[in-house]
Amino acid sequence: MSTPQQNLPEKILELSRGFQLSQCLFTATALGIPDQLKDGPKHCDELALATQSHSPSLYRLLRVLTSIGLVTEISPHTFEGTALAACLQTDAPNSLKDFVLLRAEQYYQCWQDLTYSIQTGNSAFEKNFGTSHYRYNQQTPELSERFDKIMSVLAQRQKQAILSAYDFSGLDTIVDIGGGQGSLLISILERYPTLNAVLFDQAETITRAHELLAQHQLEQRCLPVAGSFFESLPAGKELYILKHVLHNWDDAQSLQILQNCRSAMASGTKLLIIEGVITAQASQRTVLLDLMMLVSFDSGKLRTEAEFQALLQASGFRIERIVNTQLDISIIEAVAI
Structure with missing residues (x-):
């Protein structure tokens, strides 16, 4: 299906943002966010402590992860993982964690x-x-x-x-x-x-x-x-x-x-x-x-x-x-x- 003429610039901009979303996914995986949320919701400050991150900056990342369906903000600054995040947990059956990290560490460069x-x-x-x-x-x-x-x-x-x-x-x-x-x-x-x-x-x-x-x-x-x-x-x-x-x-x-x-x-x-x-x-x-x-x-x-x-x-x-x-x-x- 073709894109309406008036939406063509936005389509180009959307395509050019792809690397930003992939980097957010890579970073969340490398920090172990899916693993941290495996057993239930956590406040951003708790996640920051566990991942040795700057809490206000981590919150900004978590907002992006919410936009792509990896986490959900169930109350202010408190997040739970979704079924999508479960695919990136270390011990999940057929986990994609290693695959995503390989793409981040080798292929992206x-x-x-x-x-x-x-x-x-x-x-x-x-x-x-x-x-x-x-x-x-x-x-x-x-x-x-x-x-x-x-x-x-x-x-x-x-x-x-x-x-x-x-x-x-x-x-x-x-x-x-x-x-x-x-x-x-x-x-x-x-x-x-x-x-x-x-x-x-x-x-x-x-x-x-x-x-x-x-x-x-x-x-x-x-x-x-x-x-x-x-x-x-x-x-x-x-x-x-x-x-x-x-x-x-x-x-x-x-x-x-x-x-x-x-x-x-x-x-x-x-x-x-x-x-x-x-x-x-x-x-x-x-x-x-x-x-x-x-x-x-x-x-x-x-x-x-x-x-x-x-x-x-x-x-x-x-x-x-x-x-x-x-x-x-x-x-x-x-x-x-």
Whole structure:
């Protein structure tokens, strides 16, 4: 729907205020406001004491948080958290706290250099932090663990959409390449009790995956394997999954990953590529994610169906079908030829 002509200046001003709201969200999360309000309402002075803040200034922040629905002022200077704030509590199921803090601490700084990325085609992350996104997180175990946790939380939101859209019955063993700590595989294995799996990822991630598989009593059905998809992959299985992997890499690197997949697969074996596909009707979230891959993730990108088709043909695959899901991700089913 188009904006009425007389409202166009206000629309521009509204769009330009976006960074202010995101910073208010980041600050509230970093100060732990959602956690502070978990057990009930608190006066601003009490919140200021708990967060080591200047109470009059904190009150001004809380008014903005009220305007975006994160808190409610139930009496003068006394606030309670909303259901939205609960999503940012540390111990909430599938908490988004770490994800918001990651955006605040790493991505926000990079997006200030969006012009640099647009003009050069290079990652603003490397310009700001001196190394790639993945190397930066790998240098610190705490950052690497937090990133894996964030990916698991995001997977929780997506796995039901994937299970609703694709039938994994009739298979013996599947492989999740770059599958993190195994969140998607766990859901698939719990849905299909006769199915077995191989979880393939980097060594430090696989180390953490063992504990999660044990919690779900799946150690006997899921084999964790450490390695690099730029080198070699477990061979001879019936179906392989690449979920949110290729969009992290440029075409040359993605082609290498797909060629390594093909080397591990017999003709007729299926490969599922699960990620966003750029279309003429792509959502704002999808096109923003594509831009984020440029800014923050080492020249990665989302692709169109034609771009996937070219990569898959060059690596020995044929697209059988593209299955849409309830979310902004699709399942590209390809067959090794």
